[in-house]
Amino acid sequence: MHSKLFEAALGISDPWFVREVDFNAQTKTLTIQIDFVAGSRFSHPEVAGGHPVHDTVTKRYRHLNFFEHDCYLEVRTPRVKLPDGRVVLVEPDWAGKLSGFTLLFEAMVVALAQQMPFSAVARTVGESWHRVYAICERYVDLAVAELDLAGVTAAAVDETSYRRGHNYLTLVADADARKVVFVTEGKDAATVGKFAAHLRENNAAPEQIGVVSIDMSPAFIKGVSEHLPNARITFDKFHVVAHASAAVDKTRRIEQKTDPSLKGLRWTLLKDRDGLPAAQRADLDALIANVTTKRTARAWLYREQLREILERKQINVVSAMLEQWCTNVMRSKVEPMKEVARMIRKHFDGIVAWTQTRQTNGFLEALNGLFQAAKRKARGYVSFKTMRTVIFLIAGKLDFSAINPHAA
Incomplete structure (x- = not known):
């Protein structure tokens, strides 16, 4: 009765059957011995039809645990003789893509590895880091080789x-x-x-x-x-604005050498104004009020103007406004922001393309x-x-x- 139960649990069907089940209480290991009906013939992908068994080899596969116990399948695996005289091994349908594991065990490892470090997966399933990685590498290589990229534009x-x-x-x-x-x-x-x-x-x-x-x-x-x-x-605009933010910070670091009031404003200047706490927003507004005398304030305004320009969707409008922005910056004394203006002029077409592609x-x-x-x-x-x-x-x-x- 227990053999039929294990056959149902493992999904084993004719000509395969569970011949014996052995549980080692000391090692907490369950070994299920699987055999096939005498006289069975087996198919092989290279040659159509059923082929007679020439001899057998015993193969051992790591399977999913039964409760907390490690489970192994010991399979009497046939080698069949093909019409051309060759003798080839016929592995069962549940054999995995890496020697020594069942498909179900490999599926569990791959699923866990998409959520956990390899080392954690190895501890969970009771296998070495190398064996866990080998399964994942094999599956990735096979899947990537079968990618259909016809629709990628x-x-x-x-x-x-x-x-x-x-x-x-x-x-x-x-x-x-x-x-x-x-x-x-x-x-x-x-x-x-x-x-x-x-x-x-x-x-x-x-x-x-x-x-x-x-x-x-x-x-x-x-x-x-x-x-x-x-x-x-x-x-994309995020790359461009990131360069502008770096220029704002560089301007602050230069100016605060002679203006101690700028110390402690780094994150206030780099974060979006609307997301700032009330106190930091007040500090920022106080700085911007001195735009005519503080280069850091002008750098911040240039950054915000650039962000606004790149939000627009009419390519001709963006082109004209971006050209004017670069001209204004180059006429200013905010040296770090001039580097951004030069970069924009150098990559003008690709930056303006963002307006249409939004990619x-x-x-x-x-x-x-x-x-x-x-x-x-x-x-x-x-x-x-x-x-x-x-x-x-x-x-x-x-x-x-x-x-x-x-x-x-």
Whole structure:
């Protein structure tokens, strides 16, 4: 009776059956021995039809725990003889993609790894860090190889460090689906070329990318121009305003050397006025009232004007106002903000493009904190391959169902 119960629980059907169940109370290990009916014939993907059993080998698979007990399946696995004389192993349907595990066990590991560090998953399932990572890497590699990128027309490109020093990787996301579709080492123009090759390998073409959101990295600009011929480069307003905010802070640091009243205003100047407490808002208003005498106040006003200009949607209006803003800044004595004006003039078309595309890298930048936290998942094994696996688990929205029906 217990054999039938375990067969039902495991989803085992003819010709397979549970031959014996052994529980070791000392090690708290449950071992289920599985056999097949004598005389059974088995199919093989290379040759149609049923093939006779030549001999068998015993294979051991880690399965989901039964209650708190580790569970293993010991399977008398057939090797069949094909018509051409070859003898090949036929693994059961529940065998996983990595040797030694069942599909159900692997599905659980992948699901946990999308929410927890590898080390925590390893402790939870009672396996080594390396085995947990190997399962996840295998599933990510298989799923990425099957990606269909035919519908990707807008891309967001960003970089992030994956270990101390100058070790960077480049990520490309489908901007509409908000998911990472490509990860590679480096942050030079060649990384965009690798993405173009990735498109060709996954039912797509570089020519279909119509919009690309990037930072103002010369390497990315060069890469997009060379490898994505139809892509309109967009620099989102958040990047531009961030440069302006840095200029406000730089102006404050310079001016406070001779004006102690500016000390303690750093965060007041960098945060949105409407979000400030009443006391800080009053301090800010008092500063702005002295706009004619304090360069920090003028820098803050320039930043707010820039933000307002980039909120508009008429491209001709934005172009004219941005040109005038640059002219006004260059005539001022706020030197740090002049650097922003020069940057805007240098990248004018891409900044104005934001008016129409409204495409940002916000999705990737919001995830950057997760990527940096994901370094902890590596537990000292911070390689590019590890980080690539982690990033796809976190932000790839990969479909594992074709690989493992239990991992949908």
